[in-house]
């Protein structure tokens with residue numbers, strides 16, 4: 680059996696950071712499922728595919744030429760769309776907003792499922808997203824759901840934007856994070872929800888190392 684650790688939670692909670700560190704320490708594969716939704720949204724917007732055109736979306740989802748490369752030294756995931764690196768473009772707020780809109784569409788989510796499941800390879804997988812523990816890897820061995828109050832998450836998101844060379848101001852980021860949370864949590868298909876068997880960790884007042892220690896303790900039990 681290939682062990683899977685799922686890390687779900689809302690925008691800006693630090694899932695990516697924790698998932699990266701865990702994958703690195705455990706030497707397991709890493710799935711950043713948000714990057715798949717973001718890359719899809721970017722590809723759809725470049726092709727001018729509208730939010731109500733499900734047929735075109737499904738065609739694009741099945742032909743999407745998407746590759747991930749992880750650099751163990753930099754602890755960073757690079758994403759290539761049609762063989763062109765789009766890692767920086769994926770991190771903008773525009774792409775996040777569009778990804779959250781496409782992510783509401785049930786048939787599209789289904790057509791992206793297999794792509795995500797393929798990441799489950801030996802010796803193990805750390806999967807980060809919104810529905811990793813509740814839908815995609817329901818039978819995962821270890822499930823974590825991270826939370827933090829919205830102000831803390833907006834601050835973390837802003838820092839992430841700045842680290843990627845993207846400008847932003849706190850009040851605007853706060854509104855964007857709130858809007859996306861609302862959409863991700865209230866959608867009909869695979870809403871953001873903690874599965875009953877997930878360990879819920881409120882990270883508002885925890886350092887990265889403290890969160891990693893809690894997640895590591897779960898995996899090592």
Ligand code: DC
Pocket residue numbers: 690691712713714716717775778779782807808809810811859863
């Ligand atoms: O985690 P992120 O910010 O990169 O995700 C971008 C958007 O993609 C998010 O607003 C909702 C969507 N998403 C999703 O619906 N399901 C996932 N497993 C991951 C992301």
